[in-house]
Amino acid sequence: MRVLLTGHQGYLGTVMAPRLAAAGHTVVGLDTGWFAPCVLGPEPADPDGHRVDLREVTSAHLSDVDAVVHMAALSNDPLGSLEPSLTYDINHHASVRLARLAADAGVSRFLYASTCSVYGAAGDGLVNEDAPLRPVTPYAESKVRVEDDLVAMATDSFTPVFLRNATAFGFSPRLRADIVLNNLVGHAVLSGEVRVLSDGTPWRPLVHAQDIADAFIAALAAPRDVVHCKAYNVGIEDNNLTVAQIAGHVVEAVNGSQLVITGEAGADPRSYRVDFSRIRADLGYTAQWSVKAGAVELRDAYTRYGLTRADFEQRFTRLAWLAGQGGLR
Numbered sequence: 001m002r003v004l005l006t007g008h009q010g011y012l013g014t015v016m017a018p019r020l021a022a023a024g025h026t027v028v029g030l031d032t033g034w035f036a037p038c039v040l041g042p043e044p045a046d047p048d049g050h051r052v053d054l055r056e057v058t059s060a061h062l063s064d065v066d067a068v069v070h071m072a073a074l075s076n077d078p079l080g081s082l083e084p085s086l087t088y089d090i091n092h093h094a095s096v097r098l099a100r101l102a103a104d105a106g107v108s109r110f111l112y113a114s115t116c117s118v119y120g121a122a123g124d125g126l127v128n129e130d131a132p133l134r135p136v137t138p139y140a141e142s143k144v145r146v147e148d149d150l151v152a153m154a155t156d157s158f159t160p161v162f163l164r165n166a167t168a169f170g171f172s173p174r175l176r177a178d179i180v181l182n183n184l185v186g187h188a189v190l191s192g193e194v195r196v197l198s199d200g201t202p203w204r205p206l207v208h209a210q211d212i213a214d215a216f217i218a219a220l221a222a223p224r225d226v227v228h229c230k231a232y233n234v235g236i237e238d239n240n241l242t243v244a245q246i247a248g249h250v251v252e253a254v255n256g257s258q259l260v261i262t263g264e265a266g267a268d269p270r271s272y273r274v275d276f277s278r279i280r281a282d283l284g285y286t287a288q289w290s291v292k293a294g295a296v297e298l299r300d301a302y303t304r305y306g307l308t309r310a311d312f313e314q315r316f317t318r319l320a321w322l323a324g325q326g327g328l329r
C-alpha cells in the first residue's frame, strides 16, 4: 500500500517508517519537522515527505494514497496543557479535517494514533476498549474528540481504526526523554539516581516503540470487517506496572543507580491498568518487548551515543525544545 505517515519525523514515526517499508509499504511522510534535529546517534534515513503543517494540508497531499497512518500531534500532557486551544486546533480540528480530505480522496483506511490515557483516572481494575473514557488533560480530551468525530465519518468506503497506545518506551533515533522509562533510564545513566517525582503508585501501561509500529502494520493488513471503526488498546498486560515498579527495572539495569522517590509532583490522577485481549484476538498481535529489556536497550544506547545532560533536558524533552526554538507557532 501507499501509506501517508503523518508525524514521520517524530519519536514513533522515525521507528515506524522503516518498519512500514520493510512490511512492503511505500511510505510518504508529512511533518512540520519540529523535532527533526532531535537525533541521538546516527542520522535516520527519512522517507520522502511533505514538510507541511497539519492545519494546512490540502487534497493534493492525499492523492494516490491508499491508507493514512496519523501520528502527528502535540504529543503529551505538558505540551497539550501549554496552550489548550492550540492542542484542540492541531490534535482535534486538523486531524478531523485530514480524515475528511482522506475520505473525499477515496482513502479507504485511516489509522489514528490514540492513547490509553483516554481512560484517565480508571483505578486498579483492568480497562478494556468499552470502558468509559475519562480524559483528565486537554491532550487526552483531544484524542477522545477525534475518535468520536471519526466514528461519525465511517462509511462503507472509509474505515477509521483507533489504536490506543500505551505509553511508549525504547530507543528511537529521534529520542524522547519525557516519557517515563526513557526519562528514568536517562537520569540513572547521567546521575546515578532514578528519580520518581510522584509517589510511585500510579499504574502505567507501557509498550515499546517497535511494538507500536507492528500494531499499526497489523491493523493495515487486517480485513476491513474485522477492524472497521474499532478501538484497540496497544500493549501487553505484563507491562502494566506502577511507576515504582518501572523504576525498579531501571535500578536493576543501571549498575550502581539508586531509587529516589521525591513525591514532589504531588498526586497524579492519571492511573490505569489496561486489558489488551481485543488486539490479540482480532489481529493476532502480541507486544514483544518487556520493560526490563527496554531499560537495558536504553542504557546501552545512551552510553553508546554519549547522551549529555544538556541534550537530555532540552533537545529530547519536547516542551523544552520547542520553548528553546521560540515556542509553538
Ligand SMILES: NC(=O)c1ccc[n+]([C@@H]2O[C@H](COP(=O)([O-])OP(=O)(O)OC[C@H]3O[C@@H](n4cnc5c(N)ncnc54)[C@H](O)[C@@H]3O)[C@@H](O)[C@H]2O)c1
Pocket (backbone or CB within 6 Å): 006, 007, 008, 009, 010, 011, 012, 013, 030, 031, 032, 033, 034, 035, 036, 052, 053, 054, 055, 070, 071, 072, 073, 074, 075, 076, 090, 113, 114, 115, 116, 164, 165, 166, 167, 168, 169, 176, 179, 318
Ligand atoms: N509516545 C507515546 O508514549 C505515545 C503514547 C500514546 C499515543 N501517542 C501518540 O502517537 C503519536 C506520535 O507520538 P510521538 O511520541 O512520536 O510524538 P512526537 O512529538 O515525537 O512526534 C509528533 C510529530 O508530529 C509532528 N507534528 C506535530 N504537530 C504537527 C502539525 N501541526 N503539523 C505537522 N506535523 C506536526 C511533530 O513535528 C513530530 O514530528 C502522537 O499522536 C501521540 O499522541 C504517543
